Amino acid sequence: ETGVTQSPTHLIKTRGQQVTLRCSSQSGHNTVSWYQQALGQGPQFIFQYYREEENGRGNFPPRFSGLQFPNYSSELNVNALELDDSALYLCASSWAGTGGFNEQYFGPGTRLTVT
């Protein structure tokens, strides 16, 4: 059983640029959530996708957007990068009968640095 994978591992971008982060869910999972984790803090919920539809969103602006594909892999897109976007971005997948948050399996994260 393959776990949750994320790419790239590290990324350096310049303020104002756009970035796409990718996540491959664990086999059999239909729900993916994205989180932002600043250094020394807990993960902050960005949004969740369930069966390719956004199914909940945290307090993040519209320049954070996402996609979930039929194979349940996912992308997180961030436009107009700001210095404060520098963080570890975590993807988590789970199986949910009707959406929501069950036991989530987290990937290793993508470390984004905005300069």
Add this chain to the structure above:
Amino acid sequence: AQKVTQAQTEISVVEKEDVTLDCVYETRDTTYYLFWYKQPPSGELVFLIRRNSFDEQNEISGRYSWNFQKSTSSFNFTITASQVVDSAVYFCALSDLFDMRFGAGTRLTVKP
């Protein structure tokens, strides 16, 4: 608004000591879910437990136990006979169907 408070920023114990990590939550929902996750030095968060708001039974899993008390809005986590491998950051989290909130985490260091 939902909120999770983990007042203990860091805890240090000696191996074989028992340790309790505190978690206090706030929510207006009647249906909600509580979680504990472990983030070891390697970085990936690991699921430990999920509890729904209608199930206040305490749970024990090996050296781990959880005490859920709705009257005090707390969901505390106890490690019995701690081991060095328990060293990690532990996060308590609260969710409804559409939102998930993590606490700031408690860094546990278990010394040999």
